[in-house]
Each structure stands twice: as structure tokens, then as C-alpha cells.
Amino acid sequence: FKTTDILGFPFVNTTFSSFMNQIKSRIEQRKNTFIITANPEIVVFAKKHPKYQNIIKSSNYITPDGVGIIKASHILNDDIPGRISGFDIFLNLLKWGNANHKSAYFLGAKPNVINDLKTTLNHNYPHLKISGIHDGYFNYDEQIVKDIQKTQPDMIFIALGYPKQDLFINKYRSISNGLWIGLGGSFDVLSG
Ligand code: UDP
DSSP, rough: EEEEEETEEEEEEEEEHHHHHHHHHHTTOOOEEEEEOOOOOHHHHHHHOOHHHHEEEEEEEEEEHHHHHHHHHHHHTTTOOOOOOOOHHHHHHHHHHHHHOOOEEEEEHHHHHHHHHHHHHHHHHHTTTEEEEEOOOOOOOOOHHHHHHOOOOOOEEEOOOOHHHHHHHHHHHGGGGGGEEEEEHHHHHHHH
8 A cells, every 4th residue: 555654654545445455355365464553642652662663663554543643644745535443443344254254363351341242242243253352451471372373363353452452463463364453442342
């Protein structure tokens, strides 16, 4: 895709639907993919934390999540057509995953939230295969990592908030091909 540089970060500059088509095609090909959905808050935070900044730059796609990024593209005279938010990507992939019998792993949020999420997923997306599901308050990574490694899910949804979720993905993305994406508070939204 064409990208637009905003404060040193190359943001995806395309429509939501063309972006999703490319992501789905990469999932089908089992390509290792890391998406960061970045809002201005994340950009400012990354500017102050070089390690996080490098992780963001090592992702495959940085998408514009927040009107501030869209406005910045207007100022730069390099218009981005619209937001590509984590929650919209999440919903779109759940629907597609259900229609195409894909598998997904879910990590993050509080134990009661993840329990409700499981009920919602089984009800709304019965053909989506849940490879595993784990809350986001754990002391050891081992079991989670083993489960992902063993099940090799098509999609790995990590909702630990930033920068935690991206540090986790950066550390472990090599253990399984497929899509890795940080989703912030999306599990809370979908389960609530
Ligand atoms: N969270 C988690 N483990 C942690 C810290 C946070 O699972 O150690 C979850 C939290 O329960 C919530 C999400 O991460 O579901 C953070 O949501 P928020 O909207 O704050 O995301 P952000 O905007 O910080 O990315």
C-alpha cells in the first residue's frame, strides 16, 4: 500500500475494505503479519520510548486509528481516506472467520470479561474455531505460548492495552504464522 509518513511512522493510506482484503489474503497464505492500530496517544508515547518505537516500526502495518491521524494527513496534503480501528478490524475478521471456518486465539482482559466473550463468540460466530482463550492477568507466559505454538491459529487477538500487547506480539510472533494484532479494550466492548 501507499503509506503516509506522520511523525516518522508510515501509516497505511487506503480504504478499510482494501486493507481488509490484503489482510485476509495474507491470512490465507499463512504469512506472519503484525498490525498496529495507532492513535495520536500511541504516536506520542512511542516518540518518548525508543524501544516501543522500534517495535512499531517492525510491524507490517500501522493503521490510522483516530481522527487526529486523519487530520494530520489533511494538513500534510496526503489525505488518508478514513480510520482503520482495531475494533472494526476485529469485528470484520470475526465475521469472515466464521464464514470461512478460521481459527483464532484470544488473549487479554479480565477473567469475567473473557468468559462473557466466549459466550458471545459461540453464539454470534459458531463456525469460528476458538484455538484458545486466556485472560490478560497472568504471571507466566509459558502456557499461553505453548497453546499458540501447538494450535497455530489463523488469527491471534491480543487485548492487553498498549504498549503491553505490542511487546508481547514482538516477543512471540515468530512462534506462529498468521495474523497478530493488538486490540486494546476491544474484548470489553464486544463482551459488554
Ligand atoms: N489488560 C490486560 N492485562 C493487563 C492490562 C490490561 O488484559 O495487564 C486489558 C484490560 O483489561 C483491557 C485492555 O487490556 O481489556 C486495555 O484496554 P484499554 O482500552 O485501556 O486499551 P488501550 O487504549 O490502553 O490500548
